[in-house]
Amino acid sequence: MASPHPDQGSLSATCGVITVSDTRTVESDQSGQLIKSKLRGAGHRLEAYRLVKDEPEQIASLVQRLTPTVDVIICNGGTGIAPRDTTYDAIATLLEKEIPGFGEIFRQLSYAEIGSRAMASRATAGVYQSTLIFLLPGSSNGVTLAMDALILPELHHLVRQIKG
Template identity: 65%
Template sequence: MSTQPHPDCPGKIVTCAVVTVSDTRNPETDKSGQIIQQLLIAAHNVVEAYKIVKDEPAQIQAQIEELSKNARLDVIIFNGGTGIAPRDTTYDAIEKLLEKTLPGFGELFRFLSYQEIGSRAIASRAVAGVYQNKLIFSLPGSSNAVRLGMERLILPEMAHLVSQMRI
């Protein structure tokens, strides 16, 4: 019996943008952003854009608006700012814009995180959904969290979700 209820989209190349939300990282120190890009490329996807923005809701939303105008983009992957510290505003900025949410993404991410880090996983506000025909994922900024989310959830389902979104 297959573990997937629908056939995958073999050979589908997904075009992505990677956005790191951080007040301190730059392209040289952004390990999590680099990991996301490396994993996307290794899985034969395209990284069309890479940005670092401050953890300011207006800047995060401006990036979503700007990137959503790019007709070539299928997916925008954010990392950072998903906790509950006062400067963690990524979830709040993204959630307000989403036209459809994928609650299962955050639920499964926290479940998988719990298996790795225990009860601290409750502090994650990972979220996913759709905005203007773009699939948006938001992960915590830690490299381990990024790798977990990409390898276990995003990469296995990204092409299928994009195809479903475009039906």
């Protein structure tokens, strides 16, 4: 596989992490803790970490409040098709630009790991008010896959593209 052209310089993105769940607490939020750890380990700054119930208005409001203070928001949870999975619904309408390749590649990689159940994922990414937003599943395996294979390798490049 060919490597893309390298980005010049280094970039430490300012990040927000949102866990969407009706049941998780700070103590039981393994996926949120995993995202925070991976971001810090890659040299990025964590500006905000929040848990929010799977209520569309609360999710959208939190994203809108965080957007002016961060370069990147990574949400986990609520991206499936169950009735209480509303993260995608709450955020998709806010996105000014979608990054469809993220969801497509994520589902392809997920399919290799979990088979046909990957089709139920509504993981996506996009841009809202110059902030890069990722919507990930709540599972730690899905978070690890997305962070290691897609987000961390391209975060520098994507933020530079958005910020100009």
